[in-house]
Amino acid sequence: MPRDDFPRLGLGTYSDDHREQWRDNVRTALDVGFRHVDTAQVYENEQYVGEGIRDSDVARDDIWLSTKTVHHDVPSSTEQVPAAIDGCLDRLGVDYVDLLYVHWPSGIYDHEAVLPAYDDAYETGKTRYIGLSNFTPELLDEAMDTLDAPLYAHQAEMHPLLPQRELVAHAQEHDYTFVAYSPLGQGSVFDVPELVEVAEKHDATPAQVSLAWILSHDNVAAIPKASSREHMAQNLAARDLDLDEEDIALIDSIDRHHRAIDPDHGPWNWDDATHG
Template sequence: MENLQTQGIALPRLGLGTFRMQGDACRAAVESALALGYRHLDTAEMYGNEEAIGAAIAALRVARKDLHVTTKVWNENLAPEAIRRAFDASLKKLRLDQVDLYLVHWPAPNMNLPAMFETLMKLQQEGRTRAIGVANFNIALLKTVVEDIKAPIACNQVEYHVMLDQTKLRQYLTAKSIPLVAYCPLAKGGVASEEVLMAIGRKHDATAAQVALKWLLDQDGVAAIPKASRAESQKVNLDALKLRLDDDDRKAIAALPKHKRCVNPAFGPAWD
């Protein structure tokens, strides 16, 4: 598995998303993913599954140095004291002494960015998280965090897939050497029945979803965290790494409409 090097951590390019996985089913999914070779797990306090993920990590006993764990603070807990309480709770549920990456899950209208990132950077300095970052931040917010506050952001996690153009955001992140971690990389299953992707898949003896995933992972500075609860689906996603897309494939994908946003809550930022 190829890694992205960012702010002193190695981020595996393909990880396991766990949104809406719960309880025993979540634990089983994480155990099967780790057994297959996944080493990048993505969770959040809002998902309500950190305990199940912690149990799976403990059960399989993968060497901690070989495992990357990301969790996130919810946007209602962005005051400094609330960040610390949320962080402590996440760490306890995950049964870990340290997480690899701690993200602000969503921006909030009333957030105090300097105070937030002072707290996050202190958690990093204390060695409790190896790196910090953001999710769902637009370019304007990133500029404040990166250029004004000068926070050492290890990634921006956002929705990104073949049906959504993120060129402007990617250009900014690339200029600042910040990876983009793509969630919903399969457009909530929407890529599976896309005719162009299916045709490319037939050419390579692959699925449309594998084509969509490899298109993302072929891009510099991009990682992806598809959700997959069944071992079969997890393996299919891993096997996408073996796919070799050619220039004709990339041209065909570039011509697809790119305005489908699957996740756009009312509290989200104004997208550029």
Template structure:
């Protein structure tokens, strides 16, 4: 099984227009991204696949991740819809297949072995989970034969997820942060703007550079020039005092908080 090598990725949630999605994915890969994140829930897997195919980047050099919709988490639906995702993506496998939300049809004892089956069958190289609580994460580790390769949750300078980041280090899986710009709130955050100003970077680059430095794999969504700007964060070394200042910011609220999320039970 090839190792999972996650770097800053392109998030595709909200890229609803097929042409825009395809063009953005292709442009991101040409710019240097090697990690593309989609989901059944985003209804754009076909456009993502077309973007991958349109680029000149070798498929084997790209980590492609998708996620199984919470309505599709019965064992039969996991298997069926994972193959449908491959068909839409135009791929014979994905590198990473996530449980998107542990809600609705999710039943750990029934759902997770289906992900093991898909890994054994070569549908996915790696299994991941998303939006899990610490207790659900520990439970999943006990049930899965496959190691959890990644846990994806909301994470940004105002919602830093220390407990789940500590567990990622303890369990040795990648910690993937979605909404790394807080759905745009970080771009208008006065404290981040101050750090950005004295370092001659945009607030977006500061937030992403903080994530990369702290071992978080951010997956910002972007279009146009912001695709390249976000990628530049991997080469930014913020002063230690500024990184520490971000760590000390007052925590804010979740930006993604559905009523039936696992943490609300």
């Protein structure tokens, strides 16, 4: 699966409120150097993300744009999935997205009913690639068997306190990209002693160390959220932070477990740390 044009560090855009901020945030991120922007139907900010892209000086074809639909509460029926996909494009103001995800394997999700609509979006050029999000390895296998198009990416929470070894191994085995959302554990990584120690060694921040650790894995990308130019630039600089074997071993030795996103829907057994 070719991934040469997939930026391994992107901008996550979820927020509970002030969704219009993502117009300026996206424009700023593109100005700083980001070329990968991730959103979703349920974020209710696709309109602003699209406006930020159009307001920037970066050509649309130079931007990797990802969105998601099929959440636990939208759309409300499998028959509405094609319209939901079109709605994403309409709100973004684009003819296509680079990557279209199934957001959660919950709600109306049924692999035999939902995935053909994604195949159709792929065949008709509405998306360049298909992705899945928050799937278990078993559901990933089922979806890959159902899809005609190749699986390009799987997105789930990942950071040093939730290393997702099983899911990363699955991505590496089947040669697709694992995309880490909440890669800073919504701030939970900032005070982890092992990360602070590595950060001090490299004159970096724990956030940069966490991102560099994620990017040290083959077939893995990350989409940290940031709203200030300073934090965006710091996150982007993590691409140039080279962790040595000692650093990686220290981070891998962390024995604390934290999951930032713990919804009451989806297929996960949230008390089972085997996915960490």
